[in-house]
Amino acid sequence: MAFPDFANVVIVGAGIHGLSSAWRLAEIAHEKGKQVDGQIVVLDKSGIGSGASGIACGVIRNNYYQPAMRELMAHSVNVWESDPEAFSYHGVGYLQISCEAMRADVSKIFEEQRNIGYESDFIEGENACTSYMRGFFGDWQAKGITSILHEKRGGYSNNTRALYGLAKKAEDLGVRIITGVEVKGFESNNSTGAVAAVETDRGKINCDQVIIAAGPWVRDFWTMLDLPEKISIKTDEGDLRDNIDMWRFWQLEEGLLSINPDQLLTNDGKIPPVLHVDTDAPLFSDADGSLITDKLWGIYYKPDWHFNGIQGGSAPYKVETPVSEVQIDPYGPSSPEFVSGPEFAHMWVSALAHCHSRFQNHIKYYNREPSGGIGCFTADSFPVFDSFRENAYVIADSNHGWKMLGVGRLVAEEITGKSQSLLEPFRFSRFEKGKLHPTSNSPFPWS
Numbered sequence: 001m002a003f004p005d006f007a008n009v010v011i012v013g014a015g016i017h018g019l020s021s022a023w024r025l026a027e028i029a030h031e032k033g034k035q036v037d038g039q040i041v042v043l044d045k046s047g048i049g050s051g052a053s054g055i056a057c058g059v060i061r062n063n064y065y066q067p068a069m070r071e072l073m074a075h076s077v078n079v080w081e082s083d084p085e086a087f088s089y090h091g092v093g094y095l096q097i098s099c100e101a102m103r104a105d106v107s108k109i110f111e112e113q114r115n116i117g118y119e120s121d122f123i124e125g126e127n128a129c130t131s132y133m134r135g136f137f138g139d140w141q142a143k144g145i146t147s148i149l150h151e152k153r154g155g156y157s158n159n160t161r162a163l164y165g166l167a168k169k170a171e172d173l174g175v176r177i178i179t180g181v182e183v184k185g186f187e188s189n190n191s192t193g194a195v196a197a198v199e200t201d202r203g204k205i206n207c208d209q210v211i212i213a214a215g216p217w218v219r220d221f222w223t224m225l226d227l228p229e230k231i232s233i234k235t236d237e238g239d240l241r242d243n244i245d246m247w248r249f250w251q252l253e254e255g256l257l258s259i260n261p262d263q264l265l266t267n268d269g270k271i272p273p274v275l276h277v278d279t280d281a282p283l284f285s286d287a288d289g290s291l292i293t294d295k296l297w298g299i300y301y302k303p304d305w306h307f308n309g310i311q312g313g314s315a316p317y318k319v320e321t322p323v324s325e326v327q328i329d330p331y332g333p334s335s336p337e338f339v340s341g342p343e344f345a346h347m348w349v350s351a352l353a354h355c356h357s358r359f360q361n362h363i364k365y366y367n368r369e370p371s372g373g374i375g376c377f378t379a380d381s382f383p384v385f386d387s388f389r390e391n392a393y394v395i396a397d398s399n400h401g402w403k404m405l406g407v408g409r410l411v412a413e414e415i416t417g418k419s420q421s422l423l424e425p426f427r428f429s430r431f432e433k434g435k436l437h438p439t440s441n442s443p444f445p446w447s
């Protein structure tokens with residue numbers, strides 16, 4: 001098939017957001033009685049799932065301290081639940097297991113989940129938490145846990161299977177996905193500044209609308225759109241802080257214990273909820289008994305039959321390289337620089353052993369193949385979903401985004417004329433207006 005020279009909508013990136021936007025746009029066209037016939041084009045310089053979506057751990061939860069994030073996640077969980085098979089979605093639920101320092105924050109999340117009708121239980125007190133966890137796992141042994149939020153919905157999905165399920169839905173409705181095409185820049189309309197064409201290494205595609213869903217590469221597209229690398233942020237106190245980097249990179253630390261995933265089934269042989277533990281209990285090495293940390297630490301994990309083992313991660317670390325110099329390619333496990341190292345393995349497996357006696361002496365089962373990858377975060381670590389230059393919609397999820405399957409659908413609605421209140425708190429203008437999201441006591445930049 002010839003390379004197109006025109007499309008109504010060009011979407012950059014065949015990850016979770018690019019594909020889900022394409023899917024909903026095509027549905028809307030059909031609802032209006034129009035044929036899509038390749039007029040919605042998704043371009044990817046590599047292939048489907050070659051960015052963050054293809055390496056995501058796949059955890060889907062609602063547990064967010066920020067009301068706007070929670071509402072968006074509740075919407076997204078509805079989409080995951082709409083076709084579990086196509087999205088390879090496992091609605092096993094999610095456990096946020098926390099120490100005292102986080103109890104008040106998590107209790108607030110529980111209250112607000114009740115207000116939006118998102119089903120969860122909240123368990124408080126050390127003894128009650130221990131017995132709740134021992135109801136799942138007889139060998140639970142973490143000390144100092146004083147609250148558990150048990151979300152009954154959410155869970156995880158298998159990354160590449162879900163992406164191919166999504167791609168099929170879009171292609172069945174006439175979307176054209178073209179891989180191996182690199183977007184190099186944009187041609188502007190001289191009078192309005194709107195994007196008139198997308199320039200690629202295979203030629204130019206004139207278009208009416210662009211959606212940029214480029215994951216960690218958003219930094220480069222921001223530059224292509226002539227948007228500011230440094231921004232001003234109005235604080236809660238009303239002061240203006242200038243010269244703040246719009247983007248920053250964090251390394252997501254994830255890995256795999258190569259054992260039979262069945263070893264983390266519950267006492268009654270079921271798949272457990274995804275587990276997330278945040279605690280300030282001292283963490284000791286399971287290899288030599290030395291102290292790893294006595295500060296707040298966190299891990300998450302799940303048995304996973306797609307990765308074939310116990311898969312999970314810990315808190316990310318900030319990449320200190322100046323933003324403009326960070327080498328994003330080669331990405332993920334292929335990166336020579338940004339992969340999870342032995343320190344992560346030591347900490348994460350020791351933390352698993354801190355929680356369950358079954359994982360003691362398990363460091364030898366840690367899978368040494370490269371894993372993890374970088375994410376591009378905004379200045380306040382929350383997403384920006386907004387339109388620039390009239391017709392260039394940027395989906396910058398600040399690395400929150402595998403779980404946000406519903407965002408592309410909302411973006412498609414906005415582009416076709418229906419403004420979405422769920423996206424409103426994520427406009428770029430929030431920085432200068434000081435309409436920032438509240439921050440929590442979690443050790444993770446995304447909670």
Ligand SMILES: Cc1cc2nc3c(=O)[nH]c(=O)nc-3n(C[C@H](O)[C@H](O)[C@H](O)COP(=O)(O)OP(=O)(O)OC[C@H]3O[C@@H](n4cnc5c(N)ncnc54)[C@H](O)[C@@H]3O)c2cc1C
Pocket residue numbers: 012013014015016017018043044045046047048049050051052053054055056057058059060181182183184213214215216217252253254372373374375395397398399400401402403404
């Ligand atoms: C290790 C890791 C684990 C994670 N785990 C979770 C999790 O458990 N739960 C969760 O909710 N989130 C998780 N995330 C975050 C989540 O993966 C991302 O937020 C989300 O996948 C981003 O999706 P995207 O569609 O915006 O971008 P991506 O999936 O990164 O897709 C962007 C695409 O754009 C393409 N592209 C880039 N530049 C160009 C160009 N110039 N021309 C053409 N194409 C281009 C790339 O090839 C890529 O395929 C994780 C992230 C990482 C790194």
